Amino acid sequence: MHILIIGAAGMVGRKLTQRLVADGGFNDQTLEALTLVDVFQPASPEGFTGKVNSLTADLSDAGTAEKLIATRPDVIYHLAAIVSGEAELDFEKGYRINLDGTRALFEAIRLAQKEDGYRPRVVFASSIAVVGAPLPFPIPDDFHTTPLTSYGTQKAMSELLLADYSRRGFFDGIGIRLPTICIRPGKPNAAASGFFSNILREPLVGQEAVLPVPEEIRHWHTSPRSAVGFMLHAASIDVNVVGPRRNLSMPGLSATVGEQIEALRRVAGEKAVRLIRREPDDMIIRMCEGWAPGFEARRARELGFTAEDSFDEIIRVHIEDELGGQL
Amino acid sequence: MHILIIGAAGMVGRKLTQRLVADGGFNDQTLEALTLVDVFQPASPEGFTGKVNSLTADLSDAGTAEKLIATRPDVIYHLAAIVSGEAELDFEKGYRINLDGTRALFEAIRLAQKEDGYRPRVVFASSIAVVGAPLPFPIPDDFHTTPLTSYGTQKAMSELLLADYSRRGFFDGIGIRLPTICIRPGKPNAAASGFFSNILREPLVGQEAVLPVPEEIRHWHTSPRSAVGFMLHAASIDVNVVGPRRNLSMPGLSATVGEQIEALRRVAGEKAVRLIRREPDDMIIRMCEGWAPGFEARRARELGFTAEDSFDEIIRVHIEDELGGQL
Incomplete structure (x- = not known):
């Protein structure tokens, strides 16, 4: 082939x-x-x-x-x-x-x-x-x-x-x-949606990250x-x-930013969560409100496409694939 | 302008x-x-x-x-x-x-x-x-x-x-x-959907027309x-x-072929209806089954677009615009 x-x-x-x-x-x-x-x-x-x-x-x-x-x-x-x-x-x-x-x-x-x-x-x-x-x-x-x-x-x-x-x-x-792919490996980038990954990836390695939107924002991840x-x-x-x-x-996980942060707390503790700095950005907030909160993805699931069921799992996948399995 | x-x-x-x-x-x-x-x-x-x-x-x-x-x-x-x-x-x-x-x-x-x-x-x-x-x-x-x-x-x-x-x-x-525009003026054409117009337009002027599908077929007209x-x-x-x-x-009228024929009977009488010859055509029947039966067209109606409410009206429009108002 x-x-x-x-x-x-x-x-x-x-x-x-x-x-x-x-x-x-x-x-x-x-x-x-x-x-x-x-x-x-x-x-x-x-x-x-x-x-x-x-x-x-x-x-x-x-x-x-x-x-x-x-x-x-x-x-x-x-x-x-x-x-x-x-x-x-x-x-x-x-x-x-x-x-x-x-x-x-x-x-x-x-x-x-x-x-x-x-x-x-x-x-x-x-x-x-x-x-x-x-x-x-x-x-x-x-x-x-x-x-x-x-x-x-x-x-x-x-x-x-x-x-x-x-x-x-x-x-x-x-x-x-x-x-939206989360957790995106690598460095924080300039994409407006970058924070979805940044607020997990950076705290997992002891770095600060900026959260520009309220915790109620819901989005669609895999x-x-x-x-x-x-x-x-x-x-x-x-x-x-x-x-x-x-x-x-495709299937994915619909989650609020608050749910992402709760998963980070469960997997990496309060110390990691404290590295998230809230800096509201009106432009990013307005853009977010137009983004997809989540899909039914019924046909794709019936056809055998699968994705994570929880943000804990998404974080664990990142730890396994990008951090050698260790925090 | x-x-x-x-x-x-x-x-x-x-x-x-x-x-x-x-x-x-x-x-x-x-x-x-x-x-x-x-x-x-x-x-x-x-x-x-x-x-x-x-x-x-x-x-x-x-x-x-x-x-x-x-x-x-x-x-x-x-x-x-x-x-x-x-x-x-x-x-x-x-x-x-x-x-x-x-x-x-x-x-x-x-x-x-x-x-x-x-x-x-x-x-x-x-x-x-x-x-x-x-x-x-x-x-x-x-x-x-x-x-x-x-x-x-x-x-x-x-x-x-x-x-x-x-x-x-x-x-x-x-x-x-x-x-689909009905009644399309002019001569019968080769389009597979032509019969929707043919079965009204031809009998209205005393001509025979062929109906290749069952009366239950529903379609979307203006x-x-x-x-x-x-x-x-x-x-x-x-x-x-x-x-x-x-x-x-756009708004339109959802009607079965049977409802088209009933309207023809009301407007032009049984004599017109008798000019419709049934000749089922399997290929056209199969094509028809994939065609749109009708739209909600809620936004267009709210924005002020209007269309006919009955096939009687569609036939009368044809008589007015194409036949000089007379049968």
Whole structure:
């Protein structure tokens, strides 16, 4: 089996690569070759004895998609995107990367099929940003996509393309609406939603973190480990069971910031909780109020996608995967 | 006021042109100029003393959108599209006309705004084909768009673009999800849904018509007069009241074929009904089962869009508008 990961240098791409290498394949198929692509050179995975091709490329550049498809990978992960804030600041770049890049990939596959019947599995990383406030709680699977960002618009348009190309048999696509990933490893970043991770990750290693919103804010989370689990499951399920509605809101954990903090207290004690400094930020509070509080995700659960049931578990996953199992 | 109609030679485009000329404008603004565009030369309206520019052009050709926008029309009606059947048969042409053509128009407006702050009203003819079976009845306003045709996919993608361009202030867009138009004037055509009109229009003038489906089939209808009414209302309402969700399922009449026939009996008598010949067609029956049975259309009604309440009324509108008021 040959797997192509576009956006392989990002956090999910790196973890997915590690997991694929560790598992050695899925559905009784052995992973023989990996093609890793990103705008920054992806690191080659350790401990992999198969063939690795690590490339620097931009999917929205003319000819890139065709080149990537030329080797006919069996499974294609499309995780590459300009993030929400950048797509909002740079309108043209957002559409070029997030919409035109995706369409170029899908078109290259369609044209390849004309040549030799090629029909790969395509797993596309979509986002809960495809929905926009006002939102019910929980958000049902059949809720309309009325994004309030250009990023969300581009993801929703790509979802529609994916479903149509799949319906017409050009590839077998699955779109994965990822919850906010928590606890995001690494350093605090500039994303407005970064605090959801910061207020847990930093106190767990004795560092201060800033909480800019009230504890009542409710949001929709999943661990990096679960996100990778979604990606693997999406590549291995029977698409005929999924039917024509190919874009799935993934399961996750709906929790308030207060519930996150209670979980931190249970796992790491009052000392950790005391490292959270409250500094209300009106702009972030206003943005938060438009974010998804949680999804029903009934179809995805029925199809076998699974995520954490508690924030204690999300914190323990972080301790196991990022802190060597120890506090 | 200068109004541009793209797709002006089609049935709705022609009726919209006539109505605009008859009304002489709206919202206390006088209609001074009309630009009529289609792939076939649109007829110049009778009785209009303002300036008319009638053009043959394809919106998806490079440079066409910029040329149309150069004169800075105040209101733009975008009604041009490849129909459902053709978009399904010719994948590339469907995306080129229905998606790329729409995007070219929106982009031309955005770039014009950069030059001089241009910000027109844009009314886009979308379709109930943006939803796909299985469907509830009635379909609520917040139901997801999971089209089962490439045409529906292209309309749903265009709706997302329209909402994003409107949210960012590039224009003031309203997307209009038109019900099936009944009674469609003219000759019977090859569209699979043509029988909904044929079984009324033909018997009203003493001609036979074929009914290929059972009387229990339920569908979603509006008259050509109401469709034009939607177009006018969409150009004149306050977009701030509409908010960011710019694509509206229009009101209409949900009726079974049996209810259509009962209305025909009431308006035109048993003699007309006897002209309907039943010839079941399995392919059309299967297609019908995936079509929308009816929408709640609560938001559109609250915003002042109106349609017929009974099929008797739809038939009377046809008699008034197409048969000179006489049976």
